[in-house]
Amino acid sequence: MPREAPYLRVAAALRTRVEAGEWAVGDKLPSRARIAEEYGVGQSVAQRAMERLIIEGILEGRAGSGTYVRRPRERLRMVRCRDREHGAGSSFRADMRKRGRAGTWESRSAARTPAPIHIAQRLAIEPGDLCVVTHYEFLADGLPAQLSESWEPMAITDGTPIVLPEMGPHAGAGVVERMRSIGVAIKTAVEVPRPARASQEQANLLGISVGDLVTQVERTYYDIEGRPVETADIVIPDVRWEIAYEFAVDQPGT
Template sequence: MAAADLAQYRQFADRIRQRILAGEWKPGSALPPPEELAREGGCDLAVVEVALRELAVEGIVEGRMGAGVYFTGLTRRAVTRVMQPGGGSVAPAFEDGRATAYTHETTTVTADRHVAQRLAVDIGADVMRTTYECTSGGRPYALITSWEPLHLTGGTPIVFPEEGPHAGKGVLARFAAIGLPAIRVNEDLVPRGVTTDEARLLNVARSALVTVVERTVFGAEHPLEAADTVLPAGVVQPHYITRPDA
C-alpha cells in the first residue's frame, strides 16, 4: 500500500473512532454501510474497507456475516484512575462500571537497570514480578506488569500480591497492612509502538500504538512498587480523577 493510501485509511479510522467517542453509535449498533461511509468521507471504498479491518483487529468493531459492521462498545473514554495518595485506588477500571476480569502470573526475577532505578534497588536484586492480562467482555484491554522489592515484602503476608490474607486488595492497601503506607504516586504516560508480544495479547495490529502508564508508588523511605500498564491507543484511554486529601 502506498504511503498516501496508508495515511488516508488511518485518518479515516481516526474519524470513526472520534465519532464513536462522541456517542454517535451505541454499543451493539450497526455502522452505516461502507459505501455510505465512503460517500460521507469523500474517499474510496477500498480505504473504508481497510480502515474497518484495522478497527476490527483492534476490537472496536466486528463484522457479522450478512449483517454489516457493528460497534462492539469497547472504545470510549474508558479507563479511570483514581489518584489519592495514602488511599484509594490506582488500578484501571472502566468508568461506566462494566464487568472486567483478569488473569495473573507471579514469579521472582532479578531487577534489570530500568526496574532497579525505579525501585531504588541494586541491579540484580530480587523482586516479585506479577503480570496481568485484563479483559472486558472477553476482549483484552490492558496488560500490566508490576514489580515489588522483596527486601520489603519478603517474609510478610503480602509477598504474593494475589495470594494470602491481602490478596487482590491493591498495592496501597497491601503495603499499608504491613506498616508501609504510600505517600506519593507518580505516573508518566508514554506513547510508543506496540511490541510483537503485546500486539498478540491485545489482539491489535502490529502497526498499532499504545499508551504506557509508568507508575511508581513511594513510601516514606523506599519505593514500594513500580508498574507498567499498557493500553492500546484508540481503543481505551486513561482518564484521571484526583481526590484531594480532606
C-alpha cells in the same frame, strides 16, 4: 525488515475498505473463499484475517450467517485518580465500576527474579536484587483493557503473606492495601505517561494491530519515607481508551 504475515496484509486491506465506506455498518462481507481468491491466499489465511478484525471490533461473526461490519467500538475514558489509588481495593476495578463495567484481570507471578538495571534504578535497589515480577492482563466486561508488568522488591515482601500479589489473604486488594497489611504505608504514586507503538506481543494480548498507538504509563509507589516499594509499566490501547487524571482540590479551612 521481516515480511508482514499474509493474514495481516489481508486484514489491513479489509480494514482500509471498511474505513473507506465500501461496506457500511451491518453489511455482510464476501465469503472467506471469495476473499481468499481476491487476495491470492489460502482460505485459512483469509479466515485468520477476518478473525483479526473481529478481535479489533471492526467485524462481527454471526453463526450460520457470515461476517458483518459492526458498529465501531466506543472510545472510553480511563480515570486515574489519587483518591482511588489511596483507597482500599483495586483502583482499576474501582474505575471500571464507575464506568458501569466489570473490571477483572488475569495474572502470573515469578518470585526471585533478578532486577534488570532500569527496574533497579526505579526501585532504588542494586541490579540483580531479587524481586517478584507479575504480569497482568486487565479486562473490562471480559475484553482486553490494559497490560501491566509489576515489580516488587523481595527485601520488602519476602516471608510475608503478600509476597505473591495474587495469592494469599490479600489477593486482588491492590498494591496500597496489600502493603498496608504488612505495615508499609504508601504515601505517593508517581506516573509518567508516554506514547508508544504496540509490539507484536502487546497487540496479540490487547486485540489490536502491531504498531497501533498505545500509552505506556510508568508508575512507581513510594512509602512515607520516600522509599520506592513497587514499580510497574502499564500499557493502554489508545484506540479504545483515553486517559484522564483526576485530582482533588483542597478547600480552604480543611
